[in-house]
Amino acid sequence: MSTFDEKLKLFAVDLYKINAIKFGEYKTKVGLITPVYCDLRVIVSYPQLLNTLAELIIEYIKKMQTFDIVCGVPYTALPIATVVSVKNSIPMVMRRKEAKDYGTKKLIEGQFKEGDNCLIVEDVVTSGSSILETVKDLKNSGIKCSDAIVLLNREQGGEKLLSENGIKMHALLSLTQLMQFLKEANCVNESVVEKVKIYLQNTQVDPNVLIKNNRLKLSFLERLNFAKNPVTRRLLQVMCDKKTTLCVAADVTSTTDLLNLAEQTGPHICLFKTHIDIVEDFHPNFLKHLKEIAERHNFIIFEDRKFADIGNTVQLQYSKSMYQISSWANLVTAHSVMGKGILEGIQQSEGLKDRGVFLLAEASCAGSLTDQSYVDATLKLAKQYPDLITGIVCQNPLLLEEPGVIQLTPGVHLESVGDRLAQQYNSPETVVLEKGADVAVVGRAITKSADPAAEAVKYKEVLWAAYEKRIASQ
Numbered sequence: 001m002s003t004f005d006e007k008l009k010l011f012a013v014d015l016y017k018i019n020a021i022k023f024g025e026y027k028t029k030v031g032l033i034t035p036v037y038c039d040l041r042v043i044v045s046y047p048q049l050l051n052t053l054a055e056l057i058i059e060y061i062k063k064m065q066t067f068d069i070v071c072g073v074p075y076t077a078l079p080i081a082t083v084v085s086v087k088n089s090i091p092m093v094m095r096r097k098e099a100k101d102y103g104t105k106k107l108i109e110g111q112f113k114e115g116d117n118c119l120i121v122e123d124v125v126t127s128g129s130s131i132l133e134t135v136k137d138l139k140n141s142g143i144k145c146s147d148a149i150v151l152l153n154r155e156q157g158g159e160k161l162l163s164e165n166g167i168k169m170h171a172l173l174s175l176t177q178l179m180q181f182l183k184e185a186n187c188v189n190e191s192v193v194e195k196v197k198i199y200l201q202n203t204q205v206d207p208n209v210l211i212k213n214n215r216l217k218l219s220f221l222e223r224l225n226f227a228k229n230p231v232t233r234r235l236l237q238v239m240c241d242k243k244t245t246l247c248v249a250a251d252v253t254s255t256t257d258l259l260n261l262a263e264q265t266g267p268h269i270c271l272f273k274t275h276i277d278i279v280e281d282f283h284p285n286f287l288k289h290l291k292e293i294a295e296r297h298n299f300i301i302f303e304d305r306k307f308a309d310i311g312n313t314v315q316l317q318y319s320k321s322m323y324q325i326s327s328w329a330n331l332v333t334a335h336s337v338m339g340k341g342i343l344e345g346i347q348q349s350e351g352l353k354d355r356g357v358f359l360l361a362e363a364s365c366a367g368s369l370t371d372q373s374y375v376d377a378t379l380k381l382a383k384q385y386p387d388l389i390t391g392i393v394c395q396n397p398l399l400l401e402e403p404g405v406i407q408l409t410p411g412v413h414l415e416s417v418g419d420r421l422a423q424q425y426n427s428p429e430t431v432v433l434e435k436g437a438d439v440a441v442v443g444r445a446i447t448k449s450a451d452p453a454a455e456a457v458k459y460k461e462v463l464w465a466a467y468e469k470r471i472a473s474q
C-alpha cells in the first residue's frame with residue numbers, strides 16, 4: 001500500500017471513530033433507505049482531521065493541472081475548501097445558496113476574473129446534482145469548471161452525471177474502498193460490508209432519474225392513457241397543451257388578491273391551489289369570477305383542504321358550509337390517517353361530477369411525523385381508489401410507479417432553502433430530477449414577488465426544462 005493510501009485508510013478509520021460514517025438504516029436526500037450514512041459536517045469539530053483531509057486533497061491534486069481558484073460546494077465542503085485554499089495558497093470563492101436580497105445580490109463571493117479555472121471541492125457525491133448546482137452559478141459568473149475533487153464517491157451514478165455535464169470527478173475514496181478499509185481495521189464485519197454491497201447493486205441508479213420507474217420514463221402525453229381519474233386525464237392534457245407543470249399556491253388572504261393572482265399566473269399554470277379558509281372577505285360570488293378565469297386560462301382549481309376526519313364529517317366539510325368546496329374545486333387534498341372513510345365521504349358527496357384527490361403521504365416541512373409505514377399505508381389506500389385518486393403529495397421519486405398517478409411536490413423555491421416555520425425548499429430541478437415531482441407547488445416565491453406573472457413564467461420554464469431532461473435521459 002502506498003503512503004498515500006495508508007494515510008487515507010487511517011483517515012477513513014478516524015472518520016468512522018468520530019461518527020462521520022455510520023451504519024444502520026438512514027434515509028437519503030432522495031428517500032432511499034441506505035445502510036451507510038456519511039455526514040462530514042462533524043469534521044469542523046476535529047481540526048486535526050480537517051487538516052489531514054486538506055493535505056490528502058492537496059497531495060492528490062498535485063498530479064492534476066493547476067487551478068486559479070477553489071470553491072467548496074455549500075455547506076459541508078466550505079471548511080474543507082477553506083483549509084485547502086489556505087494550505088495551498090489557492091484563492092477561494094464562495095457560492096451563496098441564496099442570493100442576498102440587499103446589496104449586490106451576488107451568488108459568488110470573493111475575487112475572480114472571467115475565465116478563471118476553478119476546482120470544485122465536495123465531501124460526498126451521490127447523484128452529483130449538488131456539484132452541478134454550484135457549477136451552474138460559477139459558470140454563470142464567467143468561471144470555468146472542469147474538475148471536482150471529492151472525498152467519497154458513493155458510486156451511485158454521480159460520476160456519470162457529472163461527466164455528461166463536462167465535469168471530471170476525482171474521488172479520494174469510493175464507497176467500496178472505504179468498506180474495505182473499515183473491514184481491514186475491524187470497524188465493521190463482513191455482514192455490514194455485504195449489506196452495503198447489495199445496496200449498491202440494487203441502487204445502481206440512473207443519474208438523472210435515480211431509479212428505473214415507468215412513471216418517470218414516460219412523457220405526460222404517454223401517461224394520459226394510463227390515468228383512471230377524469231381530473232388526472234384533464235390535468236395531464238392541460239400540462240401538455242400549456243407546457244407547464246406549475247401549481248401556484250395562492251396563499252393570499254383577500255378575494256381581490258386571489259383573483260389578481262389567478263389572472264396574472266393563469267396562462268402559465270396547470271393548477272391553482274387555494275386555502276379558501278384563509279380568505280378574509282370570502283363570499284360565494286367571487287367563485288364565479290375564479291371559475292371564469294380558470295376556464296379562460298385553462299387551469300384546474302385545487303383546494304388544499306387536507307381533510308382529516310371521519311367520512312361523515314369530511315362529507316359535510318366538503319360539500320356544506322359557506323365554502324361548498326365540492327361545487328367549485330375539481331381537486332382537493334386529504335390525509336390518509338383516518339383510512340378509507342375520508343375517500344368514501346368525498347366520493348359520495350354532491351357537487352361537481354369530475355373530482356380527484358391528492359393523498360398526502362409525505363410533507364415538505366422538517367420534523368413531519370410521517371414514517372415509512374405511514375407512507376406505505378397511504379400508497380396502499382390510494383391503490384384501492386384508482387378512479388378517485390389523482391395523485392400523491394410526496395417528496396420521493398420511489399413511491400409512485402403507476403404512470404397514471406401524479407406526484408405533487410410542494411416546497412419549491414429558487415432562492416431560499418426554507419422559512420422560519422420549518423418549511424424546506426428545493427430548487428425546481430431538484431424536485432423534478434431527484435425527487436420525482438410531476439407537478440411542483442410554488443407559493444411565496446411567486447406570491448411575494450414584485451411581478452408574479454414574470455416569476456410564474458420563470459418557474460414554468462425551469463420546471464418544464466427539467467421534465468424534458470428527465471424523459472430525454474431514458
Ligand SMILES: O=c1ccn([C@@H]2O[C@H](COP(=O)(O)O)[C@@H](O)[C@H]2O)c(=O)[nH]1
Nearest residue numbers: 249362363364410411423441442443444
Ligand atoms: O407537505 C406540504 C403540503 C402542502 N404544502 C402547501 O404548499 C404550499 C407551499 O407554499 P410555499 O409558500 O411555497 O412554502 C402551501 O400552500 C402549503 O400549505 C406544503 O408546503 N407542504
